[in-house]
Amino acid sequence: MSLDTTFSALADPTRRAILARLAQGETTVQELAEPFAMSLPAVSRHLKVLEHAGLIARSREAQWRPCRIEPGALKDVDDWLALYRRFFDECFDRLDLYLKKLQPKGPKAKQRKKESKHGRRG
Amino acid sequence: MSLDTTFSALADPTRRAILARLAQGETTVQELAEPFAMSLPAVSRHLKVLEHAGLIARSREAQWRPCRIEPGALKDVDDWLALYRRFFDECFDRLDLYLKKLQPKGPKAKQRKKESKHGRRG
Numbered sequence: 001m002s003l004d005t006t007f008s009a010l011a012d013p014t015r016r017a018i019l020a021r022l023a024q025g026e027t028t029v030q031e032l033a034e035p036f037a038m039s040l041p042a043v044s045r046h047l048k049v050l051e052h053a054g055l056i057a058r059s060r061e062a063q064w065r066p067c068r069i070e071p072g073a074l075k076d077v078d079d080w081l082a083l084y085r086r087f088f089d090e091c092f093d094r095l096d097l098y099l100k101k102l103q104p105k106g107p108k109a110k111q112r113k114k115e116s117k118h119g120r121r122g
Numbered sequence: 123m124s125l126d127t128t129f130s131a132l133a134d135p136t137r138r139a140i141l142a143r144l145a146q147g148e149t150t151v152q153e154l155a156e157p158f159a160m161s162l163p164a165v166s167r168h169l170k171v172l173e174h175a176g177l178i179a180r181s182r183e184a185q186w187r188p189c190r191i192e193p194g195a196l197k198d199v200d201d202w203l204a205l206y207r208r209f210f211d212e213c214f215d216r217l218d219l220y221l222k223k224l225q226p227k228g229p230k231a232k233q234r235k236k237e238s239k240h241g242r243r244g
Contacts, residue, residue, distance in 0.1 A: 004133050011129035016202070023205060071210035074203065078210065080138075081200055083145060088193035088200065 003080055006073045009053035015046050026068035125202060128195045131175035137168050148190035
């Protein structure tokens with residue numbers, strides 16, 4: 001599935017709430033509908049969007065057709081997000097700073113090395 | 123910003139391509155428009171959606187108003203995704219299995235302990 005479809009499916013609070021419920025374990029449409037004060041057809045429509053986006057799967061074997069989370073599309077979101085992790089991950093930032101300290105390169109680094117007497121460990 | 127707005131903004135390939143370009147460094151609307159064969163007003167509309175979702179910020183100081191990535195909204199997506207990481211993160215799964223092995227609890231665990239003679243280390 002494309003990220004367009006995945007992000008679009010995730011842009012709805014009810015669908016995210018359905019995923020949150022399914023994170024606790026697989027369940028039926030009936031059970032999913034209960035906390036939302038929503039008709040079964042309305043819940044079914046949301047499930048279809050989630051299923052189309054590859055975010056959930058519904059068993060075709062059992063008559064009660066339980067729904068469960070499918071990890072593939074969420075993994076795709078995580079892989080996409082990895083490109084931007086350095087912008088928000090403080091740990092990554094600190095690691096980055098630390099690595100830069102360890103391996104100074106180029107004229108600026110040489111200048112910095114002159115200014116402070118902290119040598120490189122590389 | 124809400125996750126609704128963030129996910130909705132991310133559901134467009136051009137907007138994700140703009141973010142990918144901005145991940146390389148801040149730039150102007152003119153420079154952003156070049157690779158997309160798109161009019162400046164069209165790019166501006168996409169930038170407004172991204173700005174409204176808190177995914178980018180545009181400087182109000184410089185006349186050329188450079189755009190840059192804002193980490194907050196992406197961090198919110200990452201925090202949301204953390205609830206589902208165990209479904210797709212193999213490392214997490216392996217760690218989870220390992221921790222379960224180390225600290226068995228309840229009647230099932232006791233039974234498992236009886237069946238195999240691997241004791242707990244806790």
